[in-house]
Amino acid sequence: MRRFIRVTRYFLYSLLGVVITLLLMLSTEIGSRGIVFVANHTFSSFAHIERIDGALLRDFQLHEVTLSAADTTARADFIAIRWRPWQLLKKELHIRAFESRGLQITTGPSDSTNAEFALPEIYSPLRIRLDRFHLVNNVVLSSAPQQEEQVIVSTKQITGRLRLNESALTLNNLYIDHELGWLRVTGNADLAGQYPLALETQFKLHELSFIEQNHDPDSLESKSEQSEINGHADFEGELLGALVADIRTAGPIALSADGRVQEVLTPNFNWQMDIEAHLQHFTAFQQYTDAITLQFSGEGDSNSADGELLGTTTLIEYGLVTLNAEGFFSEHRAALETLSIRASEFGVAFDLNGEGNLSESEIQADMRGTLYYQDLPEIGIDINWLGNSTEVSQLNIEASSELGEVNVAGQATWKPQLTWQLTTNTRELYLEKLFAPASKYLERLPDDWSDDFRVSGSISTEGSWTASDQFDVELVTDQLVVNAGTRSIATELNLEAHDQQLKINQAIARAGDSRVEIGGSVGFESIDLNTSIYSPDLNQLHPSLSGRLQLESQIQGATRQPEIHIDAQGDYVAWQEYSVATVSSNLTLDLGFRSLPAGELSLLGVQGIQQYILPNETQTSPFDVTFNTRNAEQYQLNMKIANEVMEISGGFEGTGNVRDFTGKTSEFLVKLPDIGIWHASPSEFRWQLPNDGQPSFSSSYLCLVKNTREASVCGDVLWSEAEQEVNVDVRNVGLYVLSPWLPPTVRADGFFSVFGHYKALNNDVDYQLTGQTSDISVSMPEQDIQLWFDQGEVLRIEGNRDVLEASFDIHASDVEGQVSGQAQINDPFGSQRLSSNVRLAFEDLQVVSLVIPQLQSVTGQLRGGFRLQGDLKRPQVSGILNLSEASAEIPEVGIRLEQLSARVSSPAGGQEPFTLRANAVSGGGDIDITGSYTLETRSGSLHVEGQNFEAARTRDLHLFVSPNLDFTVSEEGLNLTGALTIPSAQISPPDFDTVYRSSPDTVIVHNEDRVWENASSLPYTVDVQVTLGEQVNVSAYGFEGRITGGLRIIEQPNQETSAVGNINVATGQYELYGQQLNVERGTLVYSGGAVSNPGLDLRVSRQFETEQTTVGARVGGTLRTPRLNLFSTPQMQDAEILSYLVLGRGFSQESAEDQNLFLQASLALGLQGGNLIGERLSDTIGVDEILLDGGDTIESTALYIGKQISPRLYVRYGVGLVEPVSTFFIRYRLTDYLSFETQTGTLGSGADLFYTIEK
Template identity: 25%
Template sequence: MKKFLITVFSSVSILFALLIYILLYTASGVGVLVSAANLLSPLTIHIQQSSGTVLGELMLEEISLTLPDDSQISLSQFGWRVSKLEPLRKRIAFDFIQLSDVVISQGRSKTETEAASEPAPLAIPKLPIAISITEFRLAKLALIRDSEHSSILEHASFQLSIEQNKFSWQQVNISSDQFTVQAERLLLMPHEPNPAQGEFTVSIRFPQQGTLSLGTKVSSQNNQIYLKTAINGLLDGEIEIQLFDILDELSWHLKSAELRVDDWPALKQSPLNTLNLTLDLEGTTSSVGGTVNLTGILESNDPFRLSSQIDLTPDLMQLKNGVLTLSTLDAQILLNGQIQPTPPHNLSFTANSEKISQLRIASEVVELRDIFLKLSGTPQQMTINFDSGLQIDKQQGQLSANGALTPHQLQLDSVHLTGAVGTIHANGSLELDPPHLIHARISTQNLQPQYFFPQYSGQIASQIEINGPLEAERRALEVTLQQLSGNLNQQPLKGTGRFFWRTGKWAVEGLQMTLGLNSIAVNLKNHPAWQGEWDLDVPKLEQLYPTVSGTLKSKGNISSHSNMPRVSATIHGNEISYETYSVGTIRGLIDLIPDESEQSDLSIQLHNLIATNNLSTPLDLNIHGVGTLGDHYIDIEAKQIDAHASFRLLGQLTSTLWRATTDRLEIAHPKFGEWTQKASSEIKIAKNQFSFSQLCLLQQDTNICLEGKRDAQDLLATLAAKHFPVEYLSPWIPDQIMVSGNVSSVMEVRQLENQPIDLDASLESDTLRIDFQSQALPPLHNLKTNGHVTLKNNRLQYSLALRLDAQQFTHLHGHMEDISLRNNSPVKVHIDSEIHDLSWLSAFEPLGARVAGTWKSNLRIEGTLNDPKLYGRARVDQLAYQLKDQGVSISDGQALLKASGNTLNYQINLGSKTGPLSLSGTSQLLGLGASKTNLSIVGKEFTLVDRIDQKVMVSPDLKLAISPKDIYLSGKLHIPKALYAPKELPQGAVSASPDIQTQERVLTASSPTPVRTDLDVSLGDNVVFDGFGLNTFLSGYLRIYGDLLQLTRASGQLNLVQGKYKAYGQDLTIERGQLYFSGKEINRPNISIRAVRQVENVKAGILANGPIQEPTLEIFSEPELPQTEALAYLILGRPLDQRNRDDGAILAAAVTSLGLNRSQLLAQQIAHRFGLDTIRVEGGETWQQTAVSAGKYLTPRLYLSYGIGLFEATQQILLRYQINRRLQFQGVGGDASGADLFYRNETESLNIDELINPNESNQKKTD
């Protein structure tokens, strides 16, 4: 008890001693007035100056002392209120401090058993008393410096309880202009196993950037304290801190700290789009170590990354093994450095990199190699050493720099660039304090200009000096070109001159330059008054600028009279062209006299002006003006062969304003008709100001009106069109449609000072007509149109409605939240649309199909421009697609799209006359236009094609996966019914020679996306092939796999069922027919076919086995007969008749065309048996024209043959007689008859005697 009393009275003594100290400290020269003397009653002490002004008051209320039985002291309220913030020499000031319900009592000691059972506590001495403060309040705490108040806190309040060394803060609220701190409860228990717990929030407000919120959870375990802070607002991330041994030597670990900056306003003024910071640090009160990782995206969308290890001690701060990665520049920069925290703060910093690529000087790519940068010294005086190799367009060079850096100046003693682009030497200094004076001297030798300006080549030597301040408000640069020499594009170059530039003022003095035949001389300045002259003589413009050609001469002078200059100049140019622009001649005479008593004259003529992209017909432009400043006119006239425009301006010019009225305005064009102005319009032009009253153009009942104004702060413009013919817009309308009718529109554009542009536009029409290029599509008559667009505060709203015959045809509406279109700016676009008839899409269908259906959507786009997200639904109903020529007919279709961020869900149902087909699946949007799609395709007896010669019905169960790398189609495809009846061989049906070996191609960057397949294809009972003489049912199963675009393989078997083959007018029955696929290319199966013909008691047939490209063909018969007889039964249906030579020709043709084994021997046997010399098959332009012919030499010179068509009823007789070695006669009879005489000329000269007396010549020469 005695110990407790001593403690209590000591505490009270300290409290009153502190109070007396504060009074003495804050009240120098101030009197104290005590209004009450009883300490056990409310006590108020007034503090006032000797002048009587009351500065504040000190209040004590209800102080009580409890005897040792209860052992406590209670102070109900203690407060200090300041009436006037005049702390004189003091450093802090506040309105008031108040403590309420303060209770001091003796703390309870734990028993020895309790103490022994606890884990080792934190080493802090226990307090023998308990203190409870129900409320602590502090208002307007300020820092005083040089009689100025800097606010620290606006308000602070909390509850405090201390008992058994348990410190508890509750209802904590601290606020100021810049931040707030809030906590429900914070508990610190140094002698407990879990020494701390609670939560608190800190919000920091930045006036220009926004708010940063830190929400921290405090927890503890095993005498270690954990802080986990979630960061939101300007930064986004999370920090974890571990504290331990906090009362011995503070140790901590900051782990997994990540800060993300995606939309920090401060970034908008920097070259950064995003910034992410990740930390992993640990340390004590005397040292810190760990890693720092910084990643981000530059404004140019180029990523970068910085990672480094840091070590901090009281004596040294180190950056170790830092790596800065700039992927765009293909660079890795190694960083190392150190600095002493104590004065004079010696530092050393180095940066090394093997190379930095993709830098640019003008259009050339520059690569730095073996880069070394070193900074050493102190922050007050650093030396700079830089050295690097250099490569430009395979030219090698070296770049080095040495200098010094202080807080106030950058001094470069030498900068040397040798090799590569030439030799450059420079030195100078830059003041880092305003106005940022610069002084630099630059000299060049053998400088190659093509690296800066690609259109030039040559070598340049120069000496340049630059002086003046760089600060924007006081910028005044003086550039002296002391020497310029060398050659450009093989033309000699010389020049000198001086250039001066200051905000709003400039001067060119003594500029003399010659390049080849061209010369330029300029002396010109605009301060303190306009004065100077120029002389341009350029007979070869292409020498000055290679993309310009022609000649140009101009000479003139300018001088000031009062506030306005007098200008006299002449301009002459011929055959001037630049890119797609050209002009035949330019003539100009300017004599502007700022004197009311004298007339000025202006005349400019441009003849044969052509702009290839927009103005292919030559244009003549004439501008002529005459008069005084106060009364003048300007005529402007433009003429083409079939169009012209002219107008006259009547003007008055004062020292501050030019005012003019449009006296005449006429426009005539063969496509756009004739236009005239409705009334005069007034135009005003002054400094930073422009305006014109309503200017209206009329054409019958159509008028277009424009008016507006612009000054230094605001912009306002209005455009109104009434009954405007939309036919005038035909050059910008697709060729597939023709639009006619009239529209009316009003548009207003407004921009206030430093505000985004606002826009309001409307469009309406009730006379629109749309005709389609396709005659199958009916026109749309009497379309009623209504549209509206508004843009305000970067928020865009739009709507468009088309109505046809009182029915809504199309309806689009939506809004976009932000149109600033920065890469990281938020995007919020709503698209609501409704189209009640999609048949107009048929006009744009490339295959000429008919399209029908309705469309309705409710979509929105959110996210950023770099990473947009799509949400909402889109639906197509009553979808129909008909392509009659191809037999495609889809009806009763429905399509539904659901979008959720980067995921699109599809559901498409299609109908046909036999069965349905559905497609369902999802797409994942991967960014940069890439996506990943998975579709399921399921159908039952869906009619895919329905033509006379082709009918296909399918029942698919397929999976389709589409990715940026490939397309993969897998699953089952059943074909229950199909008919294929081709009339001619499809293109590409003839396969390549078996001598040509196919190899798999290696995909390159230009190869199409691979299409991989793994399909199980099965044929139903009603699949028919009927063409080229073959009529058969097909059945079987195939597995098709591989790349469709390169090498498709197959395994399985197809069967020919109930097949018949018609050849040479005969029908063969296919008893057995199989196609075997064994994993090779799909067009290389093996076949096994047995086709027979029954003639009375003889069955003749053909066997085909082996690869389809080279099958083994054999003729057989039952009973067994000679090959020629068996072939006769197979082809002719009867035994061979030696008297009928047509039989021999047909059999020989069969042998040749079928490619039977031993075909040459069979053909010889047939020919010999019939006494023929030749039998052969001759092809025509088509397979139907194939014919067989048999011939015989009647004499050594006379040959006769007879041919018949194999597939068409044609016949032909040919007679050929060899008159002599060079001359031959040939006659043909049949469907087409004629005769020809052929002459063959070899190396010998023509002998006329042979033509006249062939018999005599034949006696000399053997034919």
């Protein structure tokens, strides 16, 4: 027994020693390192710690830690643990802090099978408490044999704290920081059984590449705010059972999702979700729309989805668009059941239903639907498609409506190259209504074409197109008929295109007895095309054509320089305003100049070209144009254009060919009303066009002489590669030849002469040009202004290859005026360096009225001088222009400018700006203008300041202004700012009907010539404060009074002019139907809207002292939609108040004549709202017009309903509201100028024929 006790004692002592030794090792750094060393050798297959700092029973750090299990390896560069080991005695593992850096987890190849993933049940015998964990730079990798590692997820840091009690896990503020955002999780879960859980998460995503970064600089949101997505997600339920999710986001993707998922980690995973997402700032669609809203409701599993999708957006060009689709989608198959598209502003409604399936091996669709487009009738669509990802083996698409039918059938492939075989069949297809591109073109066709333009027939095409742009196409039509109004054109086409060659096997168009046929080939290098036209009546082919024509043409040779032969005969051929009585042609032209023109052309009775030949003649007879050649012993060419008032004729004859020809001109004759009769005697000439080298031309002295005066235009020329010489001698030519280019109010008389010589031989150049005038005068007969210029030499130019010298001197003795200058250009054929001086001086400024007709009675002195030097294309300008002691009248506005002076000074250097300073006095007030302009930057500024300046003095307007305005101009646009005060004005405009302001891009055309267009293309902005003074009086439209107030007028590019401020009636009266009404309060309120639609705040009244009665009206709303309320003291009915306002007495005292006047006033006050209701009602019931008309008497008041049946026919029906009468009205437009109207009614019938002339 003693021995047992002794053995037991020794065992306990040994055990205690071991425990004490173990505790001593764990509580010391040396001991802890020893334990780690032993562990590394013992568990080397799955664990390794490179180094430990600290003791295991205190705070310690681990370095280079590696743990392995199966195919997963975890490595950490550093781990630090702070814990309370004594808490183990309380069955609690308490870690105060856990920190790691460089944690890397590598997983092996994933198992692609669908075996169920079983979660382990985790039960801890100890309570685990982790107060804080912080994991920095973490990454999870995936590796496979013979492949590089791939990053699955990488995080910057993971922080948080947790509790685990048996299987109950509590997470508190788990934070995961990723380069794309962050995630924060709080909640609890049970790690056993079905894994019940309840989690709340918050997250943020940023720096998303698909979000637009270049946002509006005026937006209040920063770039980061616009590209961030914030949200939260709540999950509750069982991870292995049913889990309910609630997800919300805000930002570029605003998401709201509710739903449930079941058995997430099993092959039986399934879900059901309702999702709404609002997408904005996406780069993929930013050029089309600002935002898209998507709604989805459906269900599915891990591989498929089945549900309904609704998408809405507002497209920039087409307005609101919605898309609704129901279908099924999986990894290997997709199916569409229904598709619906709505674009109400664009007028599109599209519905499609049926069956459409997409799989890896087959694409199949059998769907039907309807399309509504704007005002078109319903279009039925039928789609049948069978194919795969590389081809469609069976294709059949049909579309049908009241406007025709079209069917496309065939097959096509797109891999490895594009090939197709398609047939399109149409039946009575109205192109101008169905197809927008065709409609835009057809609008330019004549009326009787575009109203009824339809196509029937078949078009077959087949071909191929390779990736290297090699193509082979064939197109054939079968009985393709184009019906245009009353015309029916049958076409037959057979075309082939191979690479760079188009072959026209057959192209025939038949209309009645007319026939057009084209055949041949066209390529990039050569052309061989034959055209044949036979038409006894060209109107059968086109409504703008008429007459008889038979034509044969051939185009052959090189495509860019072919030879053309035209053989044509025709009578009374006309197109639009052009016509020819007789056409005869047998002409051959070589556009490559390999041979001379041959044949003849005769156009007799040509109409419609008079304005181009004689622009100043309003009535001229038809022209005859003839052209003929002969090539017997020698070549002859003659041409003539003539009628009874003009003739241009001439020609030449000679020997040779197109490359080397020697000949002489025949007598040349020019007879024109503006310049008289000129003729030229024959002159010899020669041209040479060698295949290599420069062409040459020479002619003997040719003189064109006027028959009534010693006026002539003469010269000779020698131009070759070695020598060039030109002599010009123009004598006594009248300035009347310049009439077409002068303003209609200005007349130029006198004569000028020009003598010139140019010669270049080898490297020597010599030239000289002089200009002389005699008896020159410029006048304005209507203003009795005439200016005479001194005769003599006015221009001289001479020089050589190195330098050009020029001088000019123009004197006008009667106004004591002179403009003169000298110029020198060094190296005129090379660098062209300019040095010049210009001087001007005018002691009498009546010449200004010739240049600026708006200014009259101009007096003063104008002196100045300028210097231009530097590069001829961009010279530098310096100098001064000074106007002094001047005055002028502006009749259009009725003012006279006194004490007018101005000074323009140009810079000494090219970088400095021009400066302007000017001032004037008008009506006792003055105005000062200062400004500058820089040529290099094309920018300038102008400041206008004045006080009580009389700006207008006419019968309608007497206006004084005090401006303080700044005007700037640059390449970016124009800008006007500042203030304008109107201290006094008298405004009394005449009565006029409503006018409409033309669009800024209006172009006025007369005889196809642009008479006027807005040449300014620069955008402009205006911000001006206009203030009305105390003396602004208005007498207009029944109003007599004084107005005050002010407006800030704002105008931006491509926006309507707006205004802010008030215009108030200080005192005034308004006359209504002969009765004077006092304006007690009158204000036009501008609050930033359109300047043409201010708000109204008006109150007018009238007092009757004998009856102690006051009546009046209050007007509110806006100018376009006013609101009228009547008031009175004592209170009366509206009819009684209106009677006092209009007639000056009560309703019971009215006569029959007064009743008519009263009814007109009632309708004037009430019809605006009534007709607005009529407009809305007409939109609802499908008519074009519903209106009330007061007529001339009370009995004629009627309600009218009108409808535009077609572009030519309008009908209207009216019924009386007082008397039982009715009318039926018809208007029919026979032509653009002629219309027929008839009216039938209870009181009688009648008809009228109207001819309208538009100016």
